[in-house]
Amino acid sequence: MGRNQCTGRVPDSHLHPLDRGIGERHGAGTMRDDHHIPGDPEITGHALRYLTEDAECMVLILDHEETIMYANRYAEAVTGIPLSGRHLQTLLLFGSAGNTDTRSVLDKWRNESPPHLMNIRTADGRPLSFQIHLYHTRRCHLIFGQKDSTGPEVLNREILGLNQELTTITRELNQKNAELAGLNEMKNQFLGMAAHDLRNPVTIILLSIDLLLDSVPDDDHSDEAQMLRGIRRAAAQMSQVINDFLDVSIIESGQLRLNIREVDIPDMLEHVQQNLHPAAKKGDVTMDIVLDPAIESLRIDGGKIEQVLTNLGSNAIEHSPSGERVIIRGLHGKEEIRFQVEDSGAGISPEMQRELFSPFSGSRRSKRGGERSIGLGLVISRKIVEAHGGAMYVESEPDIGSTIGFTLPYSVLTNSQDNSQDT
Structure with a gap:
């Protein structure tokens, strides 16, 4: 070629x-x-x-x-x-x-x-x-x-720089979290000590007023009698706030103890109804219990769950108009037991529903008489329910009423043993 x-x-x-x-x-x-x-x-x-x-x-x-x-x-x-x-x-x-x-x-x-x-x-x-x-x-x-070929190198350098920044930020966050944990522990200790020191004098005030009221007839509407009854209500409210503070300090410090036992549910609900009877009578509210016959007994901390239901029932009564009806209902589901309290109040706005179980959220929700609550009861209730493996929920429509309740899963109820548990 x-x-x-x-x-x-x-x-x-x-x-x-x-x-x-x-x-x-x-x-x-x-x-x-x-x-x-x-x-x-x-x-x-x-x-x-x-x-x-x-x-x-x-x-x-x-x-x-x-x-x-x-x-x-x-x-x-x-x-x-x-x-x-x-x-x-x-x-x-x-x-x-x-x-x-x-x-x-x-x-x-x-x-x-x-x-x-x-x-x-x-x-x-x-x-x-x-x-x-x-x-x-x-x-x-x-x-x-x-x-x-230069792209991966540049990317690797950028990733390395970001990792270094992330490490620094993580270290600073851990330090801040440790400081916050220390401050929170100090707050819980102070809260517990203050509430404990306040409870004794308030208890003495309540006992003294009760002794004075024993000699006052129910039909006595004099200024002195009305004043004593007003002091009694204020002292009782203060006592409840102090007890809530003590409960919160115990829960926040991780010292909440559950006393798990086989609890007769109809008896427990009867106790709840008795606890709420004075408030229901005073507010002219009918109190009903509706329990699924399949629910007979559960392995729970009966005292703590009774406290939750009493708190939910008390809230329902306080926000219900006179002549209305409050229902405590026990429902038997496939995977869980539900307890809920239904009222016919003004309802709860969607914004407030999102904050309902947060501390002090109750201060933005007025009771029937216009007074404000400090908002710790629902926080305590949520912690107790979560300690049982359950969850709180709320359903509400404006001008129709609200349903606030909680679930208790069978997986927890059947595995619970008869003992005291720290949570």
């Missing part, structure tokens, strides 16, 4: 599909249609086949509408999707290019020195970066590209 034969023009019939119609590179980013490839056409064919089938580089041919006419095997493998017939716009991530359409991107690349950064989106949504060269003819655009 002579020298001239090796440098002659390659007939179109011997050209690879990638080679036909593209032409030789001519000038900056352009190619001539009168394409001459030096060397043996067979060698040229092998080179083009390697480029399109085996090389780890992206090859794309676009028409002038930016539709992909051809994509080599590597391009489709790395993106995970068939590319032929797709518009380039479906492949590009425009945020990194600073443009919003493919025509602007291609124009930008033509006016800049290669290589250009092309960010694409794979089938599973992952971004990939390529360093590419762009060539164009009158008939098409040709894109050659390789994965951007």
